[in-house]
Amino acid sequence: MPLYVRDVMVPAKSVRGDQPLQVALDLMAENSYDQIPVTEGDDGPLIGVISYRFLSEDRISYQFGPIPGEPTRDSMRPRSRLPKQMVSEGGNEAVDDELLRYYYKNDFILVVDSQRCVSGIAQLWDVANGLLHLPRPEGP
Helix, strand or coil: CCCEHHHHCECCCCEECCCEHHHHHHHHHHHCCCEEEEECCCCCEEEEEEEHHHHHHHHHHCCCCCCCCCEHHHCCEEHHHCCHHHEEECCCCECCHHHHHHHHHHCEEEEECCCCEEEEEEEHHHHHHHHHCCCCCCCC
16 A cells, blocks of 8 residues: 555644744754745745755855844745645655655655645655654654
8 A cells, every 4th residue: 555645744833934034943943843834924825945954055145144033934945946846735645766766855745735735744754654664763
């Protein structure tokens, strides 16, 4: 029986695009997240992603790096610049060799509903657990 993204996704916390970047960074640190979805308003549609990797990759375009007090939307990777596979509507993709190669490089998939609102996130760890039934490590 195939494993689907929706089978391994977990609820995702998100931040609004108008909240300060520091709010996103604090939420990521408190929850041991490497990335967090950015939405338009509370529980609104996905407009982008903040991730440590994206911040470090995009930092070369900043003279001094992102400023924690600026709105999150100013430092996020907008949805239009995310790889196609990074956003799944409904999580209906089977976890196959192609998707595993994607996970190896990108580490997560955001799952959205038909209104483009975030339903959950499926991280590489969640996929490994779904395939191998590994116990989740405790604490950060």
